[in-house]
Amino acid sequence: MxxxxxxxxxxxxxxxxxxxxxxxxxxxxxxxxxxxxxxxxxxxxxxxxxxxxxxxxxxxxxxxxxxxxxxxxxxxxxxxxxxxxxxxxxAGLTVTETVQMWAGCTSGARPVDEALELVDLARRAHVRVKQLSGGEKRRLDLALALLSRxxxxxxxxxxxxxxxxxxxxxxxxxxxxxxxxxxxxxxxxxxxxxxxxxxxxxxxxxxxxxxxxxxxxxxAAQPSHIAFELPDGYHLGDLPPLGELGVTGREVTGRSVRLKTSELQRAATGLLLWAQDSRVELRGLDVRSASLEEAFLHIAREQQREGEPVR
Structure with missing residues (x-):
């Protein structure tokens, strides 16, 4: 392309x-x-x-x-x-009048009714702009952006x-x-x-x-997370070797454990097999991949710490 x-x-x-x-x-x-x-x-x-x-x-x-x-x-x-x-x-124009005005300045503009249908504003066609909600105004913005195809x-x-x-x-x-x-x-x-x-x-x-x-x-450049509570009578050392499961970091607060890993399936499978063999329940189990939000926040913090762009 x-x-x-x-x-x-x-x-x-x-x-x-x-x-x-x-x-x-x-x-x-x-x-x-x-x-x-x-x-x-x-x-x-x-x-x-x-x-x-x-x-x-x-x-x-x-x-x-x-x-x-x-x-x-x-x-x-x-x-x-x-x-x-x-x-x-x-503010005093209706939705239809606003689109008509904009269409008059647009080469090859699509029909007004079609533009309003695209953004689900057809039922509000004769309402004045000042009476629209904030969300409806954003839809009108989008309708105008799409007029020229x-x-x-x-x-x-x-x-x-x-x-x-x-x-x-x-x-x-x-x-x-x-x-x-x-x-x-x-x-x-x-x-x-x-x-x-x-x-x-x-x-x-x-x-x-x-x-x-x-x-x-x-x-994917950010770690995934596994969180759970240690079963009663067990300690962190009773778990299978975390390094062998691909765990790269851990946080322990009381009975709560939070693990970081770049191999989520491997780590989660190892923990669940251990729990099954030990006949215990990992209460509060939360297994999740990294998200864009986590990646964004990590990058922002790194930038603030380093004072220069990540290369």
């Missing part, structure tokens, strides 16, 4: 010399969903604004669909959709304000768009959202990429 977003050595410096983006590089393939993550102030918004062509880079280069999105905006903008964190709609879709915190059902519906829609060939770049504070949707990601910290790659690879 050809790359439709290419970022090389990208920098963005604001007045006063503050460098929000410090020489980052990444690419996004056609039909891929790529997540750009980071703590507040990491440089996500500054990066996305450069990709959207809202400002020129201070250094490096950006290409979207083979063009510079700032200097060749006319070649890029009709083929992209942008969902900002806040839409800023005229974009080849590349930028989603900035798309499910903020949505309830669980609305978030699930949005995920389903985004997956369908990706499966239909749309390239999606997503920023989100919901790490479970990135884990559920993205194929690859980059985690920013202080303007640099601290980690990047396939989601499963970034997650």
């Amino acid at each position: 050809a790359d439709v977003i290419e970022v090389e050595g990208l920098r963005r410096t604001y007045a006063g010399g503050f460098e929000a983006v410090s020489g980052i590089s990444f690419s996004v393939a056609r039909g891929e969903l790529f997540a750009l993550l980071g703590t507040n102030g990491a440089g996500k918004t500054s990066t996305v604004e450069l990709l959207e062509g809202l400002a020129p880079p201070s250094g490096g280069s950006v290409r979207v669909l083979g063009h510079d999105p700032y200097t060749e905006r006319a070649a890029v903008r009709p083929r992209t959709g942008v969902m900002l964190q806040e839409g800023g709609f005229p 974009p080849e590349v879709l930028f989603l900035d915190e798309p499910t903020t304000g949505l309830d669980a059902e609305g978030r699930a519906d949005t995920w389903e829609l985004v997956r369908a768009l990706r499966d239909g060939g749309t390239t999606v770049l997503l920023t989100t504070h919901y790490l479970e959202e990135a884990e559920a949707l993205a194929e690859r990601l980059a985690i920013l910290h202080e303007g640099r990429i601290a980690a990047s790659g396939r989601v499963e690879d970034v997650v």
Whole structure:
């Protein structure tokens, strides 16, 4: 698949010399969903604004669909959709009037009714924007971003304000768009959202990429966990040799044990076989793989400790 977003050595410096983006590089393939993550102030918004062509880079280069999105905006903008964190709609217009107004500025816009059906707002078509809930306004944001049937879709915190059902519906829609060939770049504070949707990601910290790659690879770099309570009358030394089970770390608080391992199946199987042979119950047993949230928090802490990007 050809790359439709290419970022090389990208920098963005604001007045006063503050460098929000410090020489980052990444690419996004056609039909891929790529997540750009980071703590507040990491440089996500500054990066996305450069990709959207809202400002020129201070250094490096950006290409979207083979063009510079700032200097060749006319070649890029009709083929992209942008969902900002806040839409800023005229409060007195109805939902239909808002979409009609936006469609009038969009080349080849899809029908208004179709756009509203996509985001489940058809039943609210004649309601004024000021009467919409926060979640409904986010759906309206998404409807406008999809009007042009974009080849590349930028989603900035798309499910903020949505309830669980609305978030699930949005995920389903985004997956369908990706499966239909749309390239999606997503920023989100919901790490479970990135884990559920993205194929690859980059985690920013202080303007640099601290980690990047396939989601499963970034997650797999973190240990899995097994937690349980020691059976009555047993001590940690009564367990099978933990090192032989692939356990790399342990925490013991009273009778509670928490093990870290990069070989979850091996460690869990060994413990369960020991419990079966010993005819004891491992109360409170909790076996879980690492998550993107754990990987993200680990990277953030490492960055704060080291004061420089992980290589």
